[in-house]
Amino acid sequence: MAEKKKRMSVYSVLILSFFFIIIIGTILLSLPVASFPGKRPSVIDSLFIATSAVTVTGLVITDINYTFTLFGKTVLIILVQLGGLGVMTFSSVIVLFLTHKIDYTAKKIIQKDLNYNTLFNIQSYIKNLIKIVFLIEFIGAFCLFFVFIKKFSFLKAVYYAVFHSISAFCNTGFSLFPGSLSEYRTNIPINLIIPMLITLGSLGFTTLNSIYTLLFPKFKSDKKRIRLTLTARLSVIVSLILIILGTVLTLLIEMSNPDTLKNFVFHDKLLLSFFQSVSIRTAGFQTLDLIHMRKPTLIFYMILMFIGASPGSTGGGIKTTTIAVITLGVYTTLSHRKNIEFHKREISWGVFNRAIAIVFISIIYIFVIVFTLSYIEKNQKFILLLFEVISAFGTAGLSLDITPVLTPISKILISLTMFLGRVGPLTVAMALTMKRRKKGTYSYPVDKIQIGC
Template sequence: MIKKIVEKLHLDPPKTLVLGFSLIIFLGALLLTLPVATVDGLGLHWLDALFTATSATCVTGLVVVDTGTTFTTFGQLVILSLIQIGGLGFMTFATFFALIMRKKISLRERLILQESLNQMSMEGIVRLAKMILVFTALTELIGGVLLSIRFAFDFPLPKAIYFGFFHAISNFNNAGFDLMGEFSSLTAYVDDPVVTLVVCLLIILGGIGFMVVSELYDYRQTRRLSLHTKVVLSTTGILVVAGTALIFILEYANPKTLQPLSMMGKVLGSLYQSVTARTAGSNTLNIGDMYQSSLFLIILLMFIGASPGSTGGGIKTTTFATLIGAVVAQMKGKEDVIFFRQRILPHMVYKSLTLTMISLFIVLVMTMVLSITETSARFEMILFEVTSAFATTGLSMGLTPHLTPIGKILIVLTMFAGRVGPLTIAFALAQRKQKEYFRYPKGKITIG
């Protein structure tokens, strides 16, 4: 259906993505308003349905109603389908069905797929789509089996299997939806090594980007990694380790979070919150009980987010690394940003700065507007909520269920902008630059 509409309207890739995500969201919202979708048999209110469908399709995880107790199995499967489609991109699924039906992938479809996967060229784009589907299926299968075995000790076997695969799919796609009830997420498993390590690994694999996964898979033959992969892996490792250490230090004496736990529990709790802050959304500690210093750290981690071409959001690890590299280069008096003995081109630094400033502008504006509409909420709760929505993280200090109707609409727009906006911005920045036939004379201004 989307393909026919695109062909009639002659839409370019960015507009196709916006239209595609919009149609999927509205279809999902319509399904969630059906009586069969909710336990009470009344269906979800249209605004709550729109919010939930947007959160699922944009793989965010913010919820205005509890997923485990509000929705029937039908409603939960609708949410899970939206998570899977939103995480991998609807064009990846369109490519999958086209390959099954042995249809040729057109040039326009390859361009849209390139935009959807945030790739720099079309070379090998169909092969990458195939790899994504296979890798996703295997990873979610293994994660689902491991979690099902662990949940079998707490639930009847059918429920354990259902819970295991639901949470595996949700966390691999960095969505953070859960079925544990009462907005509790995975707090009951804060010191459980199996749940913590399996889910953390799922989040990381879904967040490093499929291009990185492809290169790691081919490493046995190629024996080389691109600069992109090296930057993603090193930045991800630093952020995870630094985040874990800082949360451990900041929350160590907090009687509502880490203090009652054993040393292993403290480490596992710190690790999980560090990993999930990078756009996953599930949590094993009560976010609202954390100290303000820890919450500010999580806001920073959420804003940075995952890596390009992944299921996560945020400004991305490569953008953050490029900006840090530019700062270090300026402090050392050097003109070039150097990573692994390779020079980053100046226009990439400008792109990183542009994307970061636009993202920061959206977060600040939405925070200011919500400060007007949500008069009963504290400022840090609003800033946390907006950052979580824009970075498609899904963590919350408890504000989401209490949002006003206007607040819900604003968060819906923020989630949509966070999922689709940066991709469209990146595509626009990648367009061919117009040739300049003249240059203005140099001017000097005082900086700092």
């Protein structure tokens, strides 16, 4: 009985930790002190915004700068930081600071929180993680400060810099400007700093830790022996491919669109296309109005949002490594090879099966939610609802301007979708279906079944 409880707690505690923080965030954002007079959001709206913050999605139903006070905005960015790092990971930092040790059960939960396959030196890892995260966010805020100081007072520039640095690294996309970052659409520092923070946040903590260890080994002799993990290699390669592909296709499709890129000079077109390509997968910042983009661009953006970030990162989606493993598996099958191989390493078919399960569960879930919303929101176009759901699932935080007008039931469904996208569809499925199963000493005979044509 003890074993069963222990196995269930790994997934269930992780889910409950996010749920618990969302409820606290909802309560805090509902307080009168959190919003300006006459701007107080309803409980459903507070739940939606709190979920959007903790799941690092960034979907909003109101202008947060003109709705929430300094207290409310600070609550939001703390929720974003908690959600970005992972609630259990952040809690473990406090435990580690107070007791200097973490028990086995906590390690297992953190392992799932970080989407790590095996147990490891969790104390050392968390210390490196905190160093990396806060160093990146500090450098990002420092650089952004010199942009915002041109417009705001010193303290306000500091606050805006810190807020947007955390929001960008955690891939949330919350902005204190109306229209997201549209007024900085041709500002070169903003269009380089924000995408850099987004990219680093979307690569995943395991990848960042792997790169950090490679760049800063404890001993000089270790540098020759340290290699990037296969997860890190795939994360970096797939992310670069998607960024380049997104930039090129946005530029080509929207170049002659008078409502998006046509009226800009070429280098600004390239800059805008690059920014949107980086932001679209998980972050949610905007420098272009998506509602005026052409349908092929929006369809491709939905594919990017569905893929999302890398495992163990601040972003959602099915993950870059998932699509990489499926692609490698399909190539292996078509080329009549026995094993899935990449960079002189073999990837087990069990990992491929897990990747297929993630994609299958995700597609079925998205289909059910879009089907339901299509019935509830009869006045909304199908592509708008599909974009909204995929954006929520991929925690991208982008919308075609329908979020504020959704019915309360639809907002709850979108909130559920953001939650599922953050904790992972397979994690939820495992939490709901995990049962104690006795291992038999038998196996059934193998049979053949026809598939395809």
